[in-house]
Amino acid sequence: MLRTSEAGSSRMTNSLPDTPLDVVIIGAGLTGLTAAFHLKEAGLSLHLVEQRERPGGVIESHSEGGFIYESGPTTGIISHAAVPRLFAAFPDLMCTASPEANRRLILKSMGKHTGEGQTFLPLPSSSLSGLKTPLFSMRDKLGILLEPFRARGQKENESIAELVVRRLGKSFLDYAVDPFIGGIYAGDPHRLVTRYALPKLYALEEQHGSFIRGAIAKARAPKDAEAQSVTKQIFSTSGGLSQLTRALANHIGSEHFSYAAKGCHITRTAEGLYDVQFTTDGTTHTLRAHHVITTAPAPALPSLLSFLSTEDLAPITALRYAPIVQVA
Ligand SMILES: Cc1cc2nc3c(=O)[nH]c(=O)nc-3n(C[C@H](O)[C@H](O)[C@H](O)COP(=O)(O)OP(=O)(O)OC[C@H]3O[C@@H](n4cnc5c(N)ncnc54)[C@H](O)[C@@H]3O)c2cc1C
Numbered sequence: 159m160l161r162t163s164e165a166g167s168s169r170m171t172n173s174l175p176d177t178p179l180d181v182v183i184i185g186a187g188l189t190g191l192t193a194a195f196h197l198k199e200a201g202l203s204l205h206l207v208e209q210r211e212r213p214g215g216v217i218e219s220h221s222e223g224g225f226i227y228e229s230g231p232t233t234g235i236i237s238h239a240a241v242p243r244l245f246a247a248f249p250d251l252m253c254t255a256s257p258e259a260n261r262r263l264i265l266k267s268m269g270k271h272t273g274e275g276q277t278f279l280p281l282p283s284s285s286l287s288g289l290k291t292p293l294f295s296m297r298d299k300l301g302i303l304l305e306p307f308r309a310r311g312q313k314e315n316e317s318i319a320e321l322v323v324r325r326l327g328k329s330f331l332d333y334a335v336d337p338f339i340g341g342i343y344a345g346d347p348h349r350l351v352t353r354y355a356l357p358k359l360y361a362l363e364e365q366h367g368s369f370i371r372g373a374i375a376k377a378r379a380p381k382d383a384e385a386q387s388v389t390k391q392i393f394s395t396s397g398g399l400s401q402l403t404r405a406l407a408n409h410i411g412s413e414h415f416s417y418a419a420k421g422c423h424i425t426r427t428a429e430g431l432y433d434v435q436f437t438t439d440g441t442t443h444t445l446r447a448h449h450v451i452t453t454a455p456a457p458a459l460p461s462l463l464s465f466l467s468t469e470d471l472a473p474i475t476a477l478r479y480a481p482i483v484q485v486a
Contacts, residue, residue, distance in 0.1 A: 179203045179204060179446065179447040180203045180449065181193075181203075181204045181205075182204065182205050182206075183205070183453065184206075184452040184453060185206075185207075185208060185209075185452065186206045186208035186210075186215065186407065188217055189453040190453040191407060191410065195409060198409075198414075204414060206416070207419045207434060207436055207445070208417050209422065213404065213407040214230075214399075214407075215230075217399045219398025219399055219401070228399060228486070233255065234392070234394070235391070235393070236254075236388060236390060238388060239384040245393075247409065253394055254391040254393050255391065261281075262280065262337070263279065266293060279292060279333075281293070293333040294333060295328075297327065298328070305326065305368055306370050307368075310363055310367055311363065315351045315353070317348050317349065317352065318339060318350050319347040319348040321352045321359075322335045331347065335347055343355065343480070344480035344482045418438050419437070420436060421437055422434065422462060423461055423464055424462055424464075431448060432449070455479065456474045456475050457475065
């Protein structure tokens, strides 16, 4: 499945196999590893090509002095049945956070001027604490009672900020939604389009005409076993999230990985297949496959997918990435 040639020469040391691989995956971060895990379970042949020397992508856990630090993500939320389904293969790994971890503190300036009298206030977790909190204005708290009767939005690509101000009020945008969106996307709610960034929230208004009516209908709807497995708990893995990516890589098998792969690019063959070419330690390799999944970030795509025109790639390459760092 892998043909190799010395860098700078066209001499092949192996010939192409008769049967191409089903799938080549570019990138061995959580997305590439999870895709590979499921494809392998489905009996498909595959190979992962990764430019770093280890799996995990942005996930990297460090241990020091009895503490575990993450330089990428720290936790996830069991917000989809795919999470428990994946962890079913690694039952000892998942650990869920204590309910204390649900407590979120929001910094609010209590003085008249910005930055004056700043204090941390807990994000309310019940209707009563929602009524009492100084985070939201009295006008917006009372306005919540009218939320079920407000008209639906008319704009298909309405931003999260527009939707929240329209239905809940500005103080809910500033002290609940903006910090929440910052935590997920490191993004600006004025620029993020609700139906893509928060599809579940968008669906509540679309299907039920109101967040409150939609939330009540969802809570009342009967849940099958899969829906019951979506517990919304915060989870991590014992020993840090790298344990999950390492377990996935071990499960997939080291023979299905090429690490430290440089200059990866993909071309189409006359038969409609894909040739994935890259070098490791000065040796050039070519993998032929029916399908390629790339999990590389948008800026890497023009050189990876050189058979696509700049125009075709433009909607992806124009994506903006927010630079973020994790401080422990
Ligand atoms: C600091 C930080 C904190 C975060 N916190 C959270 C959190 O608490 N909870 C949460 O749910 N999410 C969090 N996220 C988001 C989450 O980490 C990511 O969504 C997820 O890990 C992305 O995985 P991925 O495989 O798509 O991408 P990546 O992890 O970026 O993996 C992509 C892989 O592709 C490889 N690659 C790129 N280009 C090439 C190429 N040309 N050839 C070969 N290989 C290539 C890269 O080396 C990398 O290994 C956080 C992200 C960051 C950066």
